[in-house]
Structure formats: C-alpha cells, structure tokens
Amino acid sequence: MKSRKEGSRIFIRLETGDDVLKSLAEVAARYGVSGGWFNGIGSASDVELGYYDLERRDYDRVRIERDVEIASASGSLGLVEGKPFVHLHAVVSDRQCVPRAGHLFRAVAAATVEFVLLLAEAPIERTRDEATGLNLWRV
Amino acid sequence: MKSRKEGSRIFIRLETGDDVLKSLAEVAARYGVSGGWFNGIGSASDVELGYYDLERRDYDRVRIERDVEIASASGSLGLVEGKPFVHLHAVVSDRQCVPRAGHLFRAVAAATVEFVLLLAEAPIERTRDEATGLNLWRV
Amino acid sequence: MKSRKEGSRIFIRLETGDDVLKSLAEVAARYGVSGGWFNGIGSASDVELGYYDLERRDYDRVRIERDVEIASASGSLGLVEGKPFVHLHAVVSDRQCVPRAGHLFRAVAAATVEFVLLLAEAPIERTRDEATGLNLWRV
Numbered sequence: 001m002k003s004r005k006e007g008s009r010i011f012i013r014l015e016t017g018d019d020v021l022k023s024l025a026e027v028a029a030r031y032g033v034s035g036g037w038f039n040g041i042g043s044a045s046d047v048e049l050g051y052y053d054l055e056r057r058d059y060d061r062v063r064i065e066r067d068v069e070i071a072s073a074s075g076s077l078g079l080v081e082g083k084p085f086v087h088l089h090a091v092v093s094d095r096q097c098v099p100r101a102g103h104l105f106r107a108v109a110a111a112t113v114e115f116v117l118l119l120a121e122a123p124i125e126r127t128r129d130e131a132t133g134l135n136l137w138r139v
Numbered sequence: 140m141k142s143r144k145e146g147s148r149i150f151i152r153l154e155t156g157d158d159v160l161k162s163l164a165e166v167a168a169r170y171g172v173s174g175g176w177f178n179g180i181g182s183a184s185d186v187e188l189g190y191y192d193l194e195r196r197d198y199d200r201v202r203i204e205r206d207v208e209i210a211s212a213s214g215s216l217g218l219v220e221g222k223p224f225v226h227l228h229a230v231v232s233d234r235q236c237v238p239r240a241g242h243l244f245r246a247v248a249a250a251t252v253e254f255v256l257l258l259a260e261a262p263i264e265r266t267r268d269e270a271t272g273l274n275l276w277r278v
Numbered sequence: 279m280k281s282r283k284e285g286s287r288i289f290i291r292l293e294t295g296d297d298v299l300k301s302l303a304e305v306a307a308r309y310g311v312s313g314g315w316f317n318g319i320g321s322a323s324d325v326e327l328g329y330y331d332l333e334r335r336d337y338d339r340v341r342i343e344r345d346v347e348i349a350s351a352s353g354s355l356g357l358v359e360g361k362p363f364v365h366l367h368a369v370v371s372d373r374q375c376v377p378r379a380g381h382l383f384r385a386v387a388a389a390t391v392e393f394v395l396l397l398a399e400a401p402i403e404r405t406r407d408e409a410t411g412l413n414l415w416r417v
C-alpha cells in the first residue's frame with residue numbers, strides 16, 4: 001500500500017493482495033487521523049456486499065465469486081473504540097459490466113485500487129445508536 | 140440532520156426520516172454557501188430516480204418501492220433563483236445488492252446517510268439553457 | 279468545456295459533444311496540473327466500458343448504444359509520458375435506470391456533465407507495472 005499526504009488530502013494506491021478496508025484503516029493510523037471521507041476505484045477479488053435490514057437489525061450478505069472492477073467506492077472515516085474505522089459502500093462490476101452494489105464488507109485489491117482520503121481536522125466518533133442498531137458517524 | 144464545517148468542507152449525517160435533497164439544501168443555507176460538490180452514501184426509502192430524455196426534454200421516472208442502500212450519491216451544489224439547489228445522481232441497491240441508478244428526484248434517509256460537501260468560494264449559478272431545456276451549472 | 283479553479287479545486291462543466299476523457303485532460307493541461315482526483319455525474323452518449331482481465335492482461339469491452347445517465351464517475355489524474363492522463367471508472371444507467379459499470383474507455387457529454395477535480399500539489403506519475411501489465415498511479 002502506497003500513500004502520499006498533501007495538506008488535508010491523502011492519495012492512496014493499494015497493491016495486489018491488499019485487504020481494502022484494513023489497508024485504508026492502516027493509512028489512517030499511519031498518519032494519526034480518524035475523521036474524513038474516502039472515494040476510490042479499482043479492481044478486486046473476494047468481494048462481499050451487504051444490505052442492512054433495519055427491522056431485523058442485521059445485514060443480508062452477498063458474496064461475489066469472480067474478480068470485479070470497483071466502479072465506485074465511497075464512505076467515511078471515523079473512530080470506533082479508539083481506532084480508525086472505514087465505512088464504505090461500493091459498486092462493483094463483472095466481465096459483462098453488470099454491477100452489484102451495497103455496503104462493502106470485504107474486498108481484496110486485484111490489479112490496482114486508487115483512493116483519495118479527505119481529512120477532517122478532528123476525529124469523528126462512531127458510536128452506537130439504539131434506534132437503528134448501528135454505529136453512527138457523529139459529525 | 141447533523142453537520143460539521145471545517146474550512147471548506149462540511150461533513151454531514153442525515154437522520155432517519157430526513158428528506159435527502161431538502162436536508163442537503165438546508166445545510167447549504169445554514170452555512171450561507173451555494174456552490175460546491177457532494178459525495179455521499181447511506182440507506183433510503185421512498186426513492187425516485189430519473190433518466191433525462193433530451194429529445195422530449197423531460198425525465199422518465201422510476202419509483203423504487205423498497206428500502207435501498209445508497210451505494211453512491213454525487214453531484215453539485217448551485218444557486219437557482221437565489222436559493223441553494225442540490226443536483227444529485229445516485230446508485231441504489233436492494234436486498235440482493237442489485238442496483239438501479241440515475242438522476243435522484245427523491246430519497247428519505249433510512250438508518251443513516253453520510254455526506255461530504257466540498258465548498259466553492261463563491262456561489263455557482265444554475266441557469267436555463269435553451270438547447271437542453273435544463274438549468275446548467277455555470278462554473 | 280467550462281472550468282473554475284479555486285485553490286486546489288477545479289469545478290468543471292462539459293458541454294454537449296465534448297469528449298469526457300479528452301476534455302478532463304485538457305482542463306488539467308490548461309491549469310498545468312497532473313495529479314489529483316475526479317468525481318463527476320451527467321449524461322453521455324457513445325459510452326464504452328471495460329473489464330480488465332488480469333490473466334489475459336487486456337480489457338473486455340462493452341459498447342453502450344443508447345444515451346445514458348452518468349450516475350457516478352470517479353478516478354485519478356496522473357502523468358503518463360509527460361502528459362495529463364485521466365483514469366475513470368463509471369456507473370451509467372439507461373431509461374429504465376438499469377446500470378452498467380466499469381472502466382471508462384469513452385463517453386461523449388450529452389445534455390451536461392459536471393465534475394470536481396481535487397488537485398495534488400505535485401504531479402503523480404503513472405508508469406508501467408510488469409506484474410499487472412498496467413500503468414500504475416505512483417502516489
């Protein structure tokens with residue numbers, strides 16, 4: 001994983017085999033930041049997407065077996081129990097350019113993954129919300 | 140709706156029941172800004188998407204009956220007739236992670252919606268263009 | 279093509295008939311910048327998407343015959359052999375709001391296309407990587 005910080009922006013490239021969510025959290029830890037916004041693209045294997053069922057308070061999960069393009073990945077950087085936490089949603093697409101989309105549980109960088117991280121000046125906590133059963137981004 | 144302005148960035152979280160487009164316009168009004176760029180994710184109900192038919196100069200509209208994940212929402216902040224105007228396109232996905240996408244006419248925040256707004260220093264007017272029948276973003 | 283630079287951000291609007299990738303590279307050349315991050319939306323004709331086959335080291339390509347909405351376009355600005363190079367992935371959607379997605383090879387602006395470009399302070403080179411067969415973004 002490669003990164004370059006310029007003021008309040010970090011430009012990032014993940015390398016083949018990098019776990020996307022873990023690597024982005026590692027970038028945040030490396031620079032000591034825990035609030036911000038991500039946008040990225042690339043290609044990935046081992047993708048798992050999710051849909052949050054608000055009534056059941058749990059996710060339906062969809063595993064994508066084949067390698068995909070990451071057509072879009074966006075989301076927030078927050079702080080959960082003192083550690084950087086990455087919350088991404090993604091659109092991924094197959095060989096026929098047919099997409100699937102949702103909450104991103106897991107992706108491993110294939111050929112390449114490129115991201116920008118726009119930093120907040122202070123940490124943004126994510127804490128439990130009883131009404132939804134989720135950790136919410138406390139901006 | 141919660142928001143935190145840091146320099147030329149505003150971090151935003153919408154709460155269950157918030158109208159997405161109205162709430163983002165309210166954030167702009169609250170800080171007195173009317174030019175910029177949005178990127179967001181989350182979950183929503185009552186979504187209506189559109190496709191602009193340039194020949195007919197009107198939108199085809201698609202209502203999404205079920206709650207969806209907002210896998211991606213991006214677009215611009217402009218000024219129409221003196222008021223902040225939010226122009227978003229979105230990709231939303233269902234329980235099977237199957238997406239629909241297009242111009243976003245309407246969405247109501249479900250569990251949570253997170254956005255960043257990158258500000259322009261001056262308003263960006265949106266005014267009528269006769270050739271397309273649309274209000275264009277006059278950067 | 280219209281553009282407005284404010285500090286380290288460039289707000290961009292493409293006009294009907296503009297080639298999206300060429301126009302964005304022209305914006306970069308006009309301001310003398312060759313590192314950064316794009317996010318955009320709009321509508322387009324003549325769209326060609328791709329899926330990179332890492333084993334074959336080549337793209338599968340999908341032509342979209344009809345006009346589409348650009349629901350999301352994101353990616354990087356880099357420098358290839360001394361010239362600005364635009365690497366975008368996109369999600370596009372048809373009249374029924376059904377999307378296709380992938381690497382963006384080509385798109386021509388239809389009614390309108392809006393982008394923001396977030397600048398790096400220095401050029402970001404894209405150079406050949408033997409393992410993947412791709413030019414990688416050397417952040």
